[in-house]
Amino acid sequence: MTDPDHKVVLRVRGLTKKYPGVTALDGVDFELRKGEVHVLFGENGAGKSTLISIISGAQHPDGGTIEVNGRPVHLAGVAAARGLGISAVFQEFSLMPTMTVAENLVMGAEPGRFGLINRRRVRRLAQERLDEFDFHISPDRLVETLSRAEQQMVEIAKAFRPELSVLILDEPTASLTEEESERLFSLVEEARGRGIGIVYITHRMAEIRRLANRVTVLRDGKLITTVPGGTPDDELINLMTGRVVEDLYPELPEPGTRVVLAARDLSTFDGAVRNATFELRAGEIVGFAGLMGSGKSTAARACFGLERVDSGTLTIDGADLTRARPARVMKAGVVYLPSDRKTEGLLLNRPLRETVTLPWLHRGSISSGPVLRPGRESAVAGDMLRRMKLSPPDPERTADSYSGGNQQKGLLGRALLGDCSTYLLDEPTVGVDVGARVTIYDQIVELARQGNAVLVISSELPEILHLCHRVYVFAHGTITAELRQDDINEQTILRHMMHWDEPAKEIA
Ligand SMILES: Nc1ncnc2c1ncn2[C@@H]1O[C@H](COP(=O)(O)OP(=O)(O)OP(=O)(O)O)[C@@H](O)[C@H]1O
Ligand SMILES: [Mg+2]
Structure with missing residues (x-):
């Protein structure tokens, strides 16, 4: 099974992760080689983010083993994973909002030494890093003043370190435009050329065609298969959903x-x-x-x-x-759906129902006059979650326990509910x-x-x-x-x- 020409940098076997009522990962095997872009592909809620949160040390598995360069490891936390050369850019960011871009960049790169470095040096190091990526962001800006795309750029700049051996990117282009995405693709290609193994999560077929050496498909927390890059789109989608997806775009009315x-x-x-x-x-x-x-x-x-x-x-x-x-x-x-679901939309640790119905509580479908009808509120939210095909369509689960894509569907559901x-x-x-x-x-x-x-x-x-x-x-x-x-x-x-x-x- 092991091809001697392909050095495996990371291997997981039988990885399992359970949340109350959901098996997010169910005995998944996954292998990452040096110098490959390995795409994780699967429906919203399939377990992609869970998998990478475990290999980046952010979460602990309930079962299974992890090997880095052939040696079994225990990843106690993100810092431990970083120490082994594993860096991740998550769907939800990890930057410190009240610190500057420079502080965030340099702090990540040199843990523990931050206190000893003077401000000018921090600034210069950060500027060099940003220049290397051609990102036009001032190192002096506070992270909380950056747009989502700019924060993404800083996250990416932070993840690329000289001692990197595994780079994990969770939907990195989700808030980037074509031009910025192009820039990211060349960075990824460059990293691959340097022998770094890259785990890349995306829902965009064009990115898979462009970058993937191999694609691993997950469905409902299970490994379906690993196929070579260049596998036709419809075959991948079929593997992902277990069905054939017809035309993506409906016909437009007059x-x-x-x-x-x-x-x-x-x-x-x-x-x-x-x-x-x-x-x-x-x-x-x-x-x-x-x-x-x-x-x-x-x-x-x-x-x-x-x-x-x-x-x-x-x-x-x-x-x-x-x-x-x-x-x-x-x-x-008029109703408005913001692009940044985390800061402008979701009530993260509250039941998703509240996110969905919040602007519409005074409506006749939910309240009688000034009196809120909780039963109706639940029913209305539940209907909308089913219409948006959320999995699971349970309005009482907290918003942050839904996968990234399902959160987005919940927000859109809220916009549609307003009639x-x-x-x-x-x-x-x-x-x-x-x-x-x-x-x-x-x-x-x-x-x-x-x-x-x-x-x-x-x-x-x-x-x-x-x-x-x-x-x-x-x-x-x-x-x-x-x-x-x-x-x-x-x-x-x-x-x-x-x-x-x-x-x-x-x-x-
Ligand atoms: N903190 C949590 N509590 C409870 N369930 C969770 C939690 N985090 C994830 N889950 C569940 O685990 C499953 C896998 O979620 P995960 O975020 O890994 O999906 P994903 O493949 O990354 O999806 P997406 O494409 O939407 O980002 C989902 O059913 C999700 O609802
Ligand atoms: Mg995800």
Whole structure:
């Protein structure tokens, strides 16, 4: 079984992990070779994050063995794993929010010695590290002021260390745009070239095609099989789900024409959006495309009353709602799904039911007048979790006990529950498995079919290409193009995304 040409750097046998009521891992064998990218593939909740949390020392297995370079090891914690050359970038980040980028980077690299190093040296080391990756982030910024994508970059820079032998990446591109993802891919390829073994979790088929030497498929906590990279997509999806997934994207209904939301020359106070003019119409799916920091998310947040508007106007159904607060915008029938589920959406250690129903507690479906009906609340939340195909569809489990993709489905469920007329969805499918995407796309198209206005902000081009009637492309805070169905193609969008030749400055 062991091929002498392939040096195994990490091997686990019979790994088992149980949570109350769930066997997250059930006797899983897994092997990582030097200089390979080994993709873990499986549906939301299959056990991928659990597996890597064990091999990175963050959690302890209930059974099974772990060997590093042929020697059995006990991983007492993350520091012990780091000592053996194992580094992980998790779905949920581990940075210290109240410390600077530099402190986070250098502290991770030199544990224990931090107190002795002077500030200037910390700063210089961090700057060197960021430069090496070409990440434009100031080392002096506090981590809590960074966007999710920027935090991801810092995590990645922190994980790459000279003495690294195993690098673990859990959906590393989930909040990166194409350009940043490209940069990450070359880093991964470089690391592979240096003989580092890489465990890479992704739901994106293009990344598997691009990077994988081997793919291990998990389903319901069990190992299904390990196959070579280059295995066709449909075969992988079949292995993952145990069924054949037909077309990913549903057919779009005829778009409506009545304007629901109109922004004219909208500029935000921070300058992230300048003179943006756009419209959302009833029965239409509109896409916002653009790189990180292009203003596409800020524009939507401004519509929802979450950004300070400097000039321009915003009307909804003809009523002027420029500078209105979110509560008022919601009253006008608008709902907003934030892209950062951890900081803006989930009530992590509370039952998922509360996350789902929170904004809608006053609704007749849940309360009678001012009186909350807990039974109804549970029923409504449970129905929605089933409609979103959560596993398990149990509204009383805490949000943080759900896998990453299932948390995302819960948040989208909350947005859909509001029975609104305008839906602003920022990255609605981040971290969601291929099978569950079909569910989400169907729901989005159904919203449009019912006459709602839907905005999809996405850094995934296929979503923009196949799911949208009309697309606005953002670059450097302005709208550089408005494209209609027949003009929506990859080249055109990319060209307008890169609108200026001027290199991107410090990302604000
Ligand atoms: N802290 C916890 N308490 C209870 N159950 C948990 C906990 N963490 C994970 N689980 C459960 O273990 C199973 C595996 O979850 P895991 O996070 O490993 O899935 P995943 O493959 O990473 O999914 P995703 O693609 O959605 O990130 C799921 O059923 C999940 O609900
Ligand atoms: Mg996960």
